[in-house]
Structure formats: structure tokens, C-alpha cells
Amino acid sequence: MCLLTEIPVNPSPADRYRKQTLFAPLGVEGQALLRAGRALVVGCGALGSVIAESLVRAGVGFVRIVDRDYVELSNLQRQVLYDEQDVADQLPKAEAAAKKLRRINSEVVVDPVVADLSSQNIRELTREIAVIVDGTDNFETRFLINDLSFDRGIPWVHGGCVGCHGQTMTFIPGQTVCFRCLMGGVPEPGSGETCDTAGVLGPAVNVIASLQALDAIKLLSGRGETIEPVMTVLDLWEGTFRRLKVGASRDEGRCAGCLTGERPWLSGAQAARSAVLCGRNAVQVTPASPMLLSLAELESRFAGSGAVTRNPFLITLVTTDGEFQLTVFADGRAIVQGTEDPGQARSVYARYVGM
Numbered sequence: 001m002c003l004l005t006e007i008p009v010n011p012s013p014a015d016r017y018r019k020q021t022l023f024a025p026l027g028v029e030g031q032a033l034l035r036a037g038r039a040l041v042v043g044c045g046a047l048g049s050v051i052a053e054s055l056v057r058a059g060v061g062f063v064r065i066v067d068r069d070y071v072e073l074s075n076l077q078r079q080v081l082y083d084e085q086d087v088a089d090q091l092p093k094a095e096a097a098a099k100k101l102r103r104i105n106s107e108v109v110v111d112p113v114v115a116d117l118s119s120q121n122i123r124e125l126t127r128e129i130a131v132i133v134d135g136t137d138n139f140e141t142r143f144l145i146n147d148l149s150f151d152r153g154i155p156w157v158h159g160g161c162v163g164c165h166g167q168t169m170t171f172i173p174g175q176t177v178c179f180r181c182l183m184g185g186v187p188e189p190g191s192g193e194t195c196d197t198a199g200v201l202g203p204a205v206n207v208i209a210s211l212q213a214l215d216a217i218k219l220l221s222g223r224g225e226t227i228e229p230v231m232t233v234l235d236l237w238e239g240t241f242r243r244l245k246v247g248a249s250r251d252e253g254r255c256a257g258c259l260t261g262e263r264p265w266l267s268g269a270q271a272a273r274s275a276v277l278c279g280r281n282a283v284q285v286t287p288a289s290p291m292l293l294s295l296a297e298l299e300s301r302f303a304g305s306g307a308v309t310r311n312p313f314l315i316t317l318v319t320t321d322g323e324f325q326l327t328v329f330a331d332g333r334a335i336v337q338g339t340e341d342p343g344q345a346r347s348v349y350a351r352y353v354g355m
């Protein structure tokens with residue numbers, strides 16, 4: 001009897017985060033700030049899955065996930081939020097992630113956005129966002145995030161991983177140099193390793209993503225001052241962990257963005273975005289102006305052209321000859337698999353969807 005009365009019938013909501021609030025540098029105060037925190041995770045592949053899950057489990061109040069792709073079998077080796085059912089259902093990653101994350105922590109507002117982050121939508125998608133976390137696989141999007149970050153004063157946490165090595169750094173406007181200061185410009189295509197040429201191992205991605213999630217938690221819980229202006233570079237296979245010091249103040253920035261406020265990616269002047277998707281033998285085709293397609297109407301138009309499947313978010317056509325797989329989202333955007341030639345992808349799109 002005595003024992004029974006000691007067991008709480010309804011565990012206090014605080015119990016969920018008890019192990020976290022016990023950690024003194026975070027504490028109850030930091031937890032309250034996390035609950036009021038708003039994060040944007042850009043890209044929900046391998047990095048984004050771990051980042052989003054960490055933030056949602058930690059109790060960040062609002063987590064928006066933007067991703068342009070859908071779940072495929074080859075993702076499951078490392079993208080921890082997805083399972084075989086998501087592949088069978090051909091769910092967009094943002095929606096599949098949100099479904100899983102809401103089951104993990106229903107207290108968090110998870111906002112999935114199936115879209116390609118662009119100069120047209122980034123302002124709206126970062127409104128009232130306190131930190132942006134990089135789960136992307138391409139430099140164009142990172143330069144766009146960097147422009148927005150330093151234009152609007154929103155810190156962002158960069159991460160990248162290929163093979164069994166990766167790097168991460170947190171950029172804080174007014175405190176650190178920016179990504180463009182470090183990189184100069186977008187690397188020439190083919191100049192670096194990609195997941196396509198070098199592969200990628202799950203454990204390496206998980207470490208980089210965990211470091212990113214930690215910095216996001218520091219920023220959101222009011223402990224951003226503990227973040228050092230260093231690029232952390234690690235190679236899990238070799239077992240090396242390096243922290244490279246970079247200029248700590250804005251004055252040391254040398255890029256035109258930091259010196260003159262020029263933001264070519266944000267203004268759209270640098271909009272020549274690579275449409276070839278990393279490691280996919282696929283090209284993304286984006287309509288010239290935003291549109292809202294009727295997937296049901298497309299389904300009847302696709303009839304006779306091959307095998308068609310549809311869910312509430314997208315429709316897929318595998319052409320009769322099996323040469324192409326065309327996946328069209330409700331916003332008119334499409335992913336054409338079976339080519340790395342943007343011209344050929346556009347003509348496939350024009351043939352089946354129209355322009």
C-alpha cells in the first residue's frame with residue numbers, strides 16, 4: 001500500500017526532460033528557453049534526420065523541416081527517421097519525418113514543408129526562426145542560407161559529411177566570419193568528393209549531426225556564448241578530430257557579403273542552381289513560376305504512359321520503357337530519375353507534365 005502511494009499516477013511533464021535539466025549548464029532555465037525556441041532544419045536526409053530527432057527529443061518548441069525529396073530504399077542505411085513502410089508509401093521526407101517526430105514528442109510543433117529552399121521562399125520559411133541547421137547536400141543552398149543568416153542576423157549551423165569524414169561550424173552574425181569568407185565561392189562541379197563518388201557511412205553522419213544539434217541547443221537555450229569560432233573536422237575511420245581556428249570577429253571577414261552587404265544568393269542573382277541531385281542519377285525540374293497541380297488530373301493524363309502511383313503529396317510515373325521515373329509534387333516541382341542531363345530532364349517533364 002505504502003509503495004503504491006509513492007508511485008506518481010501522472011508523471012510530471014518535467015520528467016520528460018529531467019536528465020537534461022539535471023545537466024547544470026542547461027538547467028530548468030535553459031529547458032524553458034528551448035521550449036520557446038524555434039528551429040529550421042534544411043534538408044532531412046542523413047544529417048537532417050539526426051538533427052531533427054535530437055531537437056524534437058530535447059523539447060525545442062517548434063521545429064520546421066524543409067525537404068524537397070521523397071524516401072527511397074537507399075536512404076535507409078543512414079537516414080534514421082525512415083523505414084521500409086515510408087519507402088513503400090513513397091512519402092516525401094518532410095512528411096515522413098514529421099509523422100515519426102510527432103510520435104516521439106507530441107509537445108513539439110513539427111512543421112513539414114515539402115519544397116526546395118530558394119531565394120523566393122527562404123524569407124517566409126525563416127520568419128521568427130531563431131536558428132537554421134544545415135542538413136543539405138549542396139553548396140548552393142548553403143550559400144543561400146548564409147546570405148539570409150547574415151542579412152537577418154539568424155545564426156546557422158553548417159555540417160557536411162562524405163565517406164567517413166565531415167566538418168561542422170556554427171556561423172553567428174556579428175560574432176564570426178561567414179561561410180562565404182571561408183569558402184570563397186561555390187566549388188566547381190566535380191572538384192570535390194560527393195556521396196556518389198565516395199559513399200557515406202551512417203556513424204560519421206550521426207557524429208557530425210550530433211555536433212550540429214548540440215550547437216543549435218546551445219543557441220536556443222541561451223548558451224551561445226560557449227560556441228567557439230572553430231571549424232571542427234573529423235575523420236571517424238582514421239579516428240582524428242581537429243578544431244581549426246578561424247577569424248573570430250566580423251572585421252576579419254573578407255567576403256563581399258561581409259564588407260558591403262551584397263547578398264547575391266538571397267537576391268536571386270546567383271540563382272543558377274544545380275538541379276542535378278547528388279548521387280541519384282536524377283535531376284530536379286522546377287517550374288518557372290509557382291503553380292498548384294491537381295495530382296488527380298495528372299494521374300488520368302499519365303494513364304497509358306507507364307506505371308502510375310499516387311499519394312496525397314506526389315505522383316510517380318515509371319515510363320513504359322522503364323527509362324525514366326518522373327515524380328511530380330503538388331507545387332509542380334518534379335524529380336526526373338534516369339538522367340543527369342538537365343536538358344533531357346526538362347524535355348521529359350515537358351512531354352508528360354507540360355511547361
Ligand SMILES: [Zn+2]
Pocket residue numbers: 177178179180181182253254255256257258259
Ligand atoms: Zn563573409
